Amino acid sequence: MARRDTRDPDGTGSYQTWAFSWPANRRILYNRASADMKGQPWDPKRRLISWDGTRWSGYDVPDIAPTAKPDVVMPFIMTEEGVGRLWVRGLMKDGPFPVHYEPFESPIANPIAPKVRGNPAARVFKGDMEVFGTAKDFPYAAVTYRLTEHFHFWTKHVSVNATLQPELFVEISEELAKEKKIIKGGWVRVWSNRGSVKAKAVVTKRIKPITCDGKVVHIVGIPIHWGFTGAAKKGFGANILTPFVGDANIETPEYKAFLVDIEPIATGPAVS
Amino acid sequence: MATFQPLDVVRKSATVTAAPPAKRGVEVAKLIDVSKCIGCKACQSACLEWNNLKEPVGTNAGVYDNPHDLTPATWTLMRFTEYENPKSGNLEWLIRKDGCMHCEDPGCLKACPAPGAIVQYANGIVDFQKEHCIGCGYCEKGCPFNIPRISQVDNKAYKCTLCSDRIAIGQQPACAKVCPTHAISFGTKAEMVAHAEKSITVLKARGYDKAGLYNPPGVNGTHVMYVLHHADQPQLYANLAQTPRISPLVEAWKGVSKYAGMAVIGATALVGALHYFLKGPNEVTDHDEAEAKRLAETKK
Numbered sequence: 001m002a003r004r005d006t007r008d009p010d011g012t013g014s015y016q017t018w019a020f021s022w023p024a025n026r027r028i029l030y031n032r033a034s035a036d037m038k039g040q041p042w043d044p045k046r047r048l049i050s051w052d053g054t055r056w057s058g059y060d061v062p063d064i065a066p067t068a069k070p071d072v073v074m075p076f077i078m079t080e081e082g083v084g085r086l087w088v089r090g091l092m093k094d095g096p097f098p099v100h101y102e103p104f105e106s107p108i109a110n111p112i113a114p115k116v117r118g119n120p121a122a123r124v125f126k127g128d129m130e131v132f133g134t135a136k137d138f139p140y141a142a143v144t145y146r147l148t149e150h151f152h153f154w155t156k157h158v159s160v161n162a163t164l165q166p167e168l169f170v171e172i173s174e175e176l177a178k179e180k181k182i183i184k185g186g187w188v189r190v191w192s193n194r195g196s197v198k199a200k201a202v203v204t205k206r207i208k209p210i211t212c213d214g215k216v217v218h219i220v221g222i223p224i225h226w227g228f229t230g231a232a233k234k235g236f237g238a239n240i241l242t243p244f245v246g247d248a249n250i251e252t253p254e255y256k257a258f259l260v261d262i263e264p265i266a267t268g269p270a271v272s
Numbered sequence: 273m274a275t276f277q278p279l280d281v282v283r284k285s286a287t288v289t290a291a292p293p294a295k296r297g298v299e300v301a302k303l304i305d306v307s308k309c310i311g312c313k314a315c316q317s318a319c320l321e322w323n324n325l326k327e328p329v330g331t332n333a334g335v336y337d338n339p340h341d342l343t344p345a346t347w348t349l350m351r352f353t354e355y356e357n358p359k360s361g362n363l364e365w366l367i368r369k370d371g372c373m374h375c376e377d378p379g380c381l382k383a384c385p386a387p388g389a390i391v392q393y394a395n396g397i398v399d400f401q402k403e404h405c406i407g408c409g410y411c412e413k414g415c416p417f418n419i420p421r422i423s424q425v426d427n428k429a430y431k432c433t434l435c436s437d438r439i440a441i442g443q444q445p446a447c448a449k450v451c452p453t454h455a456i457s458f459g460t461k462a463e464m465v466a467h468a469e470k471s472i473t474v475l476k477a478r479g480y481d482k483a484g485l486y487n488p489p490g491v492n493g494t495h496v497m498y499v500l501h502h503a504d505q506p507q508l509y510a511n512l513a514q515t516p517r518i519s520p521l522v523e524a525w526k527g528v529s530k531y532a533g534m535a536v537i538g539a540t541a542l543v544g545a546l547h548y549f550l551k552g553p554n555e556v557t558d559h560d561e562a563e564a565k566r567l568a569e570t571k572k
Contacts, residue, residue: 148312159329160317163339167332185334200332205354205363233329 010059012046026061032075033084039070094121094248103257104245105192107135108213121248128244133193138259140176142192142220144238145256150223153237156230168235169200171221172262177203179218180262187268190220192260195240197222198269220260236269276393276440283392285384297394301461302434302445304369305471305499306509307483308455311336311350311367315447315456319348322435322446344423347371347432348447351510360479364501368509369447369456372419372432374398374495379518380431382526383414389429396461396495397436402428416491416516434495464497471499490517 005017014027021027028034031048035041039051041058049058051070056062064077074082090096102110104118117132118124146152147165155161170190172182182188184203189196199222209218226235238255245254282296320327325345333340336352348371355364378398381390389404390411400411400420407427411420420429435445443449444458457467468485475483484503487493498512506512 148310149317159326160320162329163320163327164313164316165332165336165338166329169332169334183334185332200334202332202334202336205356206365231329233331 010047012048012059014048014060016059024061026063028060028063030063030075030077031060032056032062032064032070032073032077035070037071092249094119103243103254105132105134105138105243105257105259107139107141107215107217107259111213118245119248122254123246123248123251125244131194132243133259135259138192138261140218140220140260140262142190142222142241142258142260143256144222144224144242147223147225150225153225153227156225156227156232159231162230162232165223165225165232167200167233168197168226169202169223170262171202171204171207171223173207173209173218174203174205175209176218176220176262177201180264182262182264187265188262189265190222190241190260190262192241192243192258194243197236197238197240198265199236200268201264220262275437276397276399280393280395281391282394283378283381284388285381285390286387295394299396299461300434300439300459300495301396301464302374302448302496303457303459303464303468303499304496305455305457305468306366306368307471307475307480307499307501308453309350309367309369310453310455311352311365312452313350314450314452315369316346316348316350318446318450319432320345322438323347323433342370342419342421342431344421344425344428344430347430353508353510355508366501366509368498368512370419370510372398372434372496373417373491373516374432374434375416376492376494377518379414379416379491379522380411380420380429381414382518383410383522385410393436395439397434397439398495399433399436400429400431402426402430405429410522414518414522416513416518432496461493461495468497468499475499475501486512488513488516490515 003017003019006015007017008015016025016027028048034048035050039056041047041050047058048060049056049062054067056064056066056068064073064075076082076084079085099112101113101116101119102108104122104124110116110118149164150156150161170188177183182201182203184201186201187198188201189198191197207219207221209216211217222238222241224238226232227237228234241258241260242253242255243258246252247254280297319325325347327339327343327345330339332338337350339346339349342349348369351368351370353366353368355366356362357364374397376396378390378392381392381398384390385408386404386406389401389406390398391401392398405428407422407429409422409429411429412418412422420431422429435443438445445456448456448458457464459467465485465487472483472485480501482504483499483501486498486500486503486506498509500506500509502508506514
C-alpha cells in the first residue's frame with residue numbers, strides 16, 4: 001500500500017508520509033501562526049515552518065505563499081486583516097452585538113422584542129412563513145441531532161452502524177411519557193405544521209422538562225440518520241418536520257429548534 | 273493466521289491427563305475505565321469488523337442498547353443505565369462494555385465436557401476452540417457473567433476471544449485500539465492494576481469515594497477488569513455481578529459428583545472382584561443343563 005510510512009522525524013505529529021491531505025499535503029491549516037512575527041517557530045523543538053530570510057520552509061507545507069514576508073503577510077490569509085477574529089467588527093447582518101432571538105417556532109415570545117417573531121434579519125421565503133406552527137397547536141420544543149454511532153445520513157448504508165442504532169426513534173422525558181401515556185419502545189407519531197413522522201419512543205431521564213418564561217416546556221429529541229433506503233431499517237427523515245429558515249448571517253437552516261406535538265400510536269409504519 | 277500454539281495452553285476443558293508443560297506466562301489484562309466511557313460503541317463496531325461478524329439489523333426497544341443482548345455475533349455490548357445518584361442528586365449515565373471477563377478460574381472451562389473446546393492460555397486468556405465445541409451449552413451454565421451464546425446456525429458457542437489472534441502477534445485488542453477516550457486499555461495485568469489505581473485516585477478526588485477496581489476474587493480475578501465509580505455497587509452497572517462465582521451446581525457436578533461417581537464405579541469393581549475371589553465364578557450345574565435340554569425339546 002502506498003504512503004504508509006509511520007515516521008515522524010520532527011516529532012510534530014504531522015506524519016508527512018502517511019496518506020495525503022488534500023490539496024497540498026498540508027497537515028495544519030494556518031501553520032504560519034506557529035511562528036512569531038519574525039518567522040521563527042514559537043517552540044523551536046516543534047518547528048512546523050519557519051522563514052529563512054527569503055522563503056518559508058519546514059516540516060509541514062506552508063499555508064502561506066512561500067515568499068510572503070513574515071512582517072507583511074499575516075497568518076490568517078482568508079481574512080482581510082490576516083489575523084483571527086475573536087470579535088467581529090462588521091459584516092454581521094444582525095450585529096454589531098450578539099443578540100439572542102428565539103427561533104421562529106418557539107414556546108415563548110422573544111424576551112427582548114416580544115412583538116418580533118424570530119430573528120428579523122433571517123431569511124424566510126413567503127410560503128414558508130405561512131407554515132410555521134404556534135405553541136398553542138404544537139406545545140413541545142423539538143430538536144434534531146446525530147448519534148455517536150452514525151455519521152450524518154451516510155452511514156445508514158453501512159451494516160455495522162445500522163446494527164448499532166437500527167431504527168428511528170425520538171427521545172422524551174419520563175414526565176412527558178407519563179402525561180401522554182407513551183411507553184418505552186412503543187410507537188409514537190410526531191408532527192409539526194409541515195409534516196408527520198412515526199418513530200419508536202425512547203423514554204429517558206437525560207431529557208427533563210425545562211421552565212421557560214415561567215412555563216414548563218417539554219422537549220422531543222429527534223435523531224437524524226434514517227431514510228427510504230440503506231442498510232438500516234427504513235424510517236422517516238427528521239427534516240420532514242423542520243422549518244425552512246436560513247439564519248441571518250450564513251443562512252444555515254434552523255433545523256435545531258421548532259415546535260411539534262406527539263401522541264402514542266398502536267403500530268408503526270409499513271416501511272420495512 | 274497467527275495464533276497461540278498448543279504450548280501456550282495451560283488449561284483445557286475436560287482434559288486432566290494431557291496437561292501441557294507450558295509455564296504460566298506474563299498475565300495480560302484489558303482495563304475498562306467506565307468513568308471515561310462516552311458510549312460511542314466504537315468498540316462494538318471494531319469487534320464486528322475485526323472478527324468479521326454479521327449482526328442482523330434489529331429494532332429499537334426504547335433504549336440505546338443495540339443489539340438488545342449479547343449474541344453469537346455480538347461479543348461485546350454497551351449496556352446503558354441511567355442512575356440518579358441520591359447522594360449528589362446528579363444523573364449519571366453509567367455505560368458498561370459487557371463481554372467475556374476472561375476469569376482466572378473460568379466457569380465455562382470447568383463446565384465444558386468437550387476435550388479442548390475451551391482453553392486457557394499462559395497469559396490468562398480464555399478461548400473457545402470451535403472445532404472441538406459440541407454445542408451442549410454447558411459453558412452458558414458455567415459462566416458466572418452470562419456471556420457465551422450458542423449459534424443457531426452452526427451450534428457452536430461464541431464469545432470474546434480478547435482478540436487472541438491480535439495479541440499473539442503483539443497487537444492490542446481491536447476494541448482497545450479504537451476507543452477514542454482511552455477508556456479501554458490493554459497491557460500486563462500488573463500494569464493495568466497500576467493504571468487503574470491512577471484513575472481511582474482521580475475519581476476519589478472528584479468525590480467518588482467508593483471508586484475502585486472490579487477484579488472479583490470469587491473467580492480468582494479476571495483478565496478483563498473495570499474501573500467503577502461505585503465499586504461498592506457493581507449491580508448499578510446493568511447488573512454486573514456483585515460477588516460472581518461459578519454456580520455451585522457446576523462446581524458439584526464437575527467436583528464432588530465426579531469423585532463420588534468414580535468412587536461408586538471403583539466400589540462396584542472392588543465388590544465384584546471380592547465376590548470372584550470368595551465365591552468364585554458362576555458355574556453351570558447339571559440341573560441347569562437338564563432344564564435347558566427339557567425346554568429345548570418341548571419347543572419342538
